[in-house]
Amino acid sequence: MGLSKTAIPLLLAAYGAANVAGNLVVGRFADRFTIPVLAIGLIALAIALAVFALFAAIPAISVSAFILIGLFGVAMNPAMVARVMRAAHPGPLVNAMHASVITAGLAFGTWAGGASIDVGYGLTAPLWVGFGLAVLGLVSLAPSSARRLSSEKIR
Structure with a gap:
C-alpha cells in the first residue's frame, strides 16, 4: 500500500507550504522565546x-x-x-558559521541515514537517525535551560 505517483508533487507542495507556515509562526516568536520554541519544535x-x-x-x-x-x-x-546571535555576540562571520554548521549537519544526517539503509536497517532507518538527532538537539538545550533556571533562582 503506497501513494500514487501523481500524489507526490502534491505531497511535496504541502510539505513546502508547511515549511512556510512554520517559518511564519516561529519567526514571530523566535527572538523572545528562543529556547522554548526550540524545545517544543524538537519534541514535535x-x-x-x-x-x-x-x-x-x-x-x-x-x-x-x-x-x-x-x-x-x-x-x-x-x-x-x-x-547563535545571542551566544556569539554577533561578529561579522557568525551567520556564515551558522550556515556552515547547518550544512555540515545536513551532510552528516544524509550520510548517517544512507549508511543505516546500507547496513540493512531498512528504508525507515533514516527516520530513526533523524529522531536520534532531534533528541541530541534537545540535550543541547539543557545547559542553556539550566543557566536560565539558576539565574531565576538567584533573583
Whole structure:
C-alpha cells in the first residue's frame, strides 16, 4: 500500500507550504522565546519522525507525519539563528558559521541515514537517525535551560 505517483508533487507542495507556515509562526516568536520554541519544535519533530517510522506503511499517518516534519523541521531555523546571535555576540562571520554548521549537519544526517539503509536497517532507518538527532538537539538545550533556571533562582 503506497501513494500514487501523481500524489507526490502534491505531497511535496504541502510539505513546502508547511515549511512556510512554520517559518511564519516561529519567526514571530523566535527572538523572545528562543529556547522554548526550540524545545517544543524538537519534541514535535522527534515525535513526528518516530510516528512516521513506526507507521510508514499507513499512508494517512505517514503523510500527516511528513507534513508535521515540514511544519517543525526547517521552521526552527529562525530560533537557531536567534540562539547563535545571542551566544556569539554577533561578529561579522557568525551567520556564515551558522550556515556552515547547518550544512555540515545536513551532510552528516544524509550520510548517517544512507549508511543505516546500507547496513540493512531498512528504508525507515533514516527516520530513526533523524529522531536520534532531534533528541541530541534537545540535550543541547539543557545547559542553556539550566543557566536560565539558576539565574531565576538567584533573583
